[in-house]
Amino acid sequence: MRSLKRKMRTNIDPAPSIVSYRLMRLMLIPRLRLILTLGIPSLVIFCGTLILFLNINVHENIEAFKKDLKRALVERPEFMIKVASVDGASDELAHEIREIMPLNFPVSYFDLDIKYLHKVLNDIPAVASAAIKVTVSGVLQINISERIPAFIWRKDDVISVIDEKGEFIRLVTSRLDYPELPLVVGEAANLSITDISNLMEDNQYFLEQVRAFVRVGERRWDLVLDNNLRIMLPQTEFLAAFDRLMLMSQSGSLFSNQLSSIDMRLVERPTVRVGAASVDQLTYNSSGDL
Amino acid sequence: MAKFYELQRAMRAMRQSALQRGALAILDLGSTKISCLILRFDGLDPSLASDQVGSLAGQSSFRVVGSAITQSRGIEFGEISSMQEAERAIRTVLQSAQKMANLRVDHLIACFSGGGPRSYGLNGNVKIENQIVQDEDIARVLSSCDCPDIGDGREILHAQPVNFALDHRSGLVDPRGQIGNKLDVDLHMLTVRAKTIRDLAHCVKRCDLELAGVASAAYVSGRSTLVEDEQELGAVCIDFGGGSTSYSIFLKRHMIFAGSIMLGGNHVTRDISLGLRVPISVAEKIKTKNGGLIVTGLDDRDLIEVGGETGDWEHDRRTVTRSELIGIMRPRLEEILEDIRTQLEIAGFYELKSQKFVLTGGTCQTPGLDTLASRILGQQVRIGRPLRIHRLPQAYSGSTCSALVGLALFAADPQDEWWDFELPSAGYSSRTVRKAVRWLRENW
Structure with missing residues (x-):
């Protein structure tokens, strides 16, 4: 009975095909080899780069793509801050802080300008000092020490x-x-x-x-x-x-x-x-x- | 004969131009293996040139940069039997050798042992006009040789002046400048079947290379295995190939006779295959591992596993003694040696004073062949290995590659400088005159 499995080719012809032989001989011409291995690839890379950067549309697309990519990364739920918690302030001051804070929740951790926020909070007259930290669970923790009316x-x-x-x-x-x-x-x-x-x-x-x-x-x-x-x-x-x-x-x-x-x-x-x-x-x- | 003179000149010119390119491929078409060397000619090696050795007959002017060897296909008895197969085998070696050399080669010199080589001794003489022998006298005497009927479809492979005689003063190597009246030349001519060369040229052309020269394997293996005094005093080089055994007689540094018989190592293998009822490949393995020619008492007890894959336990478990194997191999090699002896007798080799025998080729590795040959051929027998050439790989330095190495030596120093001399234009040829007469008749 004839085997259903395909027969393994045991004696493969060691001779190169005429095309591969001619190709090898072509590649042995020193000048041609230099052109093919060094000249043409570098020319292609150079032209490609030139076209890419001369074409403003492509440039913009790349920028947009980069921005989208960055957004997608930045706005992952792991990095999002959903709420702010204000501690150590009176109700009145806490309300004031919430109104004055330049944030629209949810906001990404990377978009948060902690320095600016710190400055804004410290600029509130009733605030003696403010400490800001972001907890793992996505809460913006603001600890206020209030000025005591005297x-x-x-x-x-x-x-x-x-x-x-x-x-x-x-x-x-x-x-x-x-x-x-x-x-x-x-x-x-x-x-x-x-x-x-x-x-x-x-x-x-x-x-x-x-x-x-x-x-x-x-x-x-x-x-x-x-x-x-x-x-x-x-x-x-x-x-x-x-x-x-x-x-x-x-x-x-x-x-x-x-x-x-x-x-x-x-x-x-x-x-x-x-x-x-x-x-x-x-x-x-x-x-x-x- | 003038046409033959032109032919030899053209071949020499092509070889010279190939050498000027600086790269040359060397191809040995054997019945067992096809081997190839890439030679790089880049002038004298300064390390060799400095120690006053000289050019070593051209050996120091080249080095081996690429080499390849493959099992031969489509070649029987030293000539191409299947064009496609032979072309593929040639392509295989050419590709791997060129890859190894990292060099593109456009010219190729090949040698083969088949084609039914026939030797002719030619004689020519000419009267010298102004007493002193000059270049054109040499050219005239070479072209004056009377060419025998070499037969239909045959071509001249080698033609070398082996001896010059000036006014019955024989044995001159270079008569130029000497004074005399009559110049004689003895020319040795080797012819082969034209079809063999044509097939070879076609295969080489299919590989995009140009055939810059062909040589007889017998001649080139003699060039590489015979030492200088053997070449000078007279010796015969016997190249035991796979499909054919060729021999060449050297005297005064020139080949004076060559021939081949259509028997070789493959026949021994076939005998073993028939005698032991084993496949050819197994027979070849048994021959190379256990073969021999001289029986000793120990060989009766030396059992050789024959092996086999038939499934019949009795058949697959056979053993033979080594003396049985020798009993198969010896008659065939005796036959080959006796054939050679017959041919050498016909050639008149046994008339020579020096009768040295140098055995080379793959089959001469059979243990005891030199002993056997000394019984049949003559006393002075030795196994010859090719000369070392610059950067030759170790694997190619054995007696199997003596034709290949000899071909490299032949390429560097072809011994055909005689054909360089310009033939004096002895008036217009008859064909040109006839043309002119016809033109006159038609127009006046």
């Missing part, structure tokens, strides 16, 4: 909140938005607000009576008490002056309603002004100690 600052008719270093936080419409904060008044009062902070460190109890700290002439402080008593502090060494005032006040009711102002500008020679309502009593008690 003073209400009124200048002319503008009321704003500043922190203890005098940094502006935000404008407010009314003093009553932050009733617990002390009031600071005057031009450029925020620049030397540290003076007040220092003052308040030790004299918390006394200063609860203070209605407002008034910056006078951008150089010295006046303290206006609840009973409209004005304490005028010197430009320099006002802490010493204040201490002296405290000493003076221990001897009697210095801050009673009878005085309209205490002038401590010359520390050696404090001056008081008696309020108009108290003048009669003074005349009556002219020999009494003040």
Whole structure:
């Protein structure tokens, strides 16, 4: 029976075909071989490159293709950020941050300009510092440390909140938005607000009576008490002056309603002004100690 | 004879132009193998030229750059029997040799042992006009040889002046410049069947090469295996090929006789195949591995596995003793040697003073052939290996390639410089005169 399998050719003719023989002989012509192996390929490559780069359409297509390719890579779901989570900010500030953030979610990690975002967040007055990181699960984690309101600052008719270093936080419409904060008044009062902070460190109890700290002439402080008593502090060494005032006040009711102002500008020679309502009593008690 | 003179001149001119190209292919068409060398002629090798050796008869002017060998197909008894097969075999060797050389070759010189070579001794004489022998006298005496009837469809392969005689002063190598009245020349001429050369030329042309020369394998193997004094004093080189055994007698550095018999190593193989009832390939293997010619007592006990693939266990497990194998091989080789002896006797070789026998070719590797030959042919027998030529691969340095190496030597130094001399124009030839007369008759 004849085998169904194809017979293996055992003795293949070792002789080259006449075509391959002639081709080999052609390739042995040194000049022709040089042309075929070096000349023509380099010419083809050169011409091809020239055509490709002279033809603007092709160039654009290549650019578009490259862009598409890049998009496809960048917009893979693994690289997409879907939500942002803002931590450490008050609701109001968080809302503000969400509105101001220049992002439309979902956004790719590669399209995210972290530096710019950082700058934008730090430019928000209420933000002391912002830390941004991207978690593995595609969440943009923004950690905010907020400025803590310390003073209400009124200048002319503008009321704003500043922190203890005098940094502006935000404008407010009314003093009553932050009733617990002390009031600071005057031009450029925020620049030397540290003076007040220092003052308040030790004299918390006394200063609860203070209605407002008034910056006078951008150089010295006046303290206006609840009973409209004005304490005028010197430009320099006002802490010493204040201490002296405290000493003076221990001897009697210095801050009673009878005085309209205490002038401590010359520390050696404090001056008081008696309020108009108290003048009669003074005349009556002219020999009494003040 | 003047036509023959022109023919030899034309062949020499073609060979010279091939040498000037600097590259030449050498092809040996054997009945067993076809081998090819690519020679590069690029002047003298400076390392050889410096030590005052000289040109070494042209051997130092070339080097072998490519070589290839293949089993021959379509060739029987040293001549082409199937054109397509032979052409393919030639193409195979030419391609691999050219690839190895990384060189394109356009000219080819080939040798073969078949074609029924016949030797003729020719004689010519001429009277010298002005006492001193000059170049044109040589040319005239060569062309004056009386050509015998070489037969229909035969062509001259080699023709060499082997001896000059001037006024009965014989044995001159170069009579130019000597004074005398009558110049004689003895010419040796070798003819082969024209068909053999035509077939070969056709095959070579199909391979896009030009045939720049042909040579007899007997002659070229003598050139490569006989040392100088053997060539000078007289020796016979016997080339035991596969399909035919050829021999050439050398004297005074020239071939004076050549011939071949249509028996060779393939016949021995066929005898073994018939005698042991094995395929030719198995017989060839047994011959090369275990063959021999001289029986010793040990050979009776030396069992050779014959092998076989018939499936018949008894048949496949046969063994023969080595003496049986020798008993098959020896009669055939004795027959070959006796045939050669007969032919040498006819040629008059045994009249010569020096009777040296140099055996070469593939079959001469049979152990004991030199002993056998010394019993049949004559006392002084040796196995000849070809001369070393520059950059010849080791595989080609054996006695199987002596014709190939000899052909390379022949290409570098062809021994036919006589045909360079210009034949004096002895008036107009009769054909030209007849033409002129006819033209006159027609127009006047």
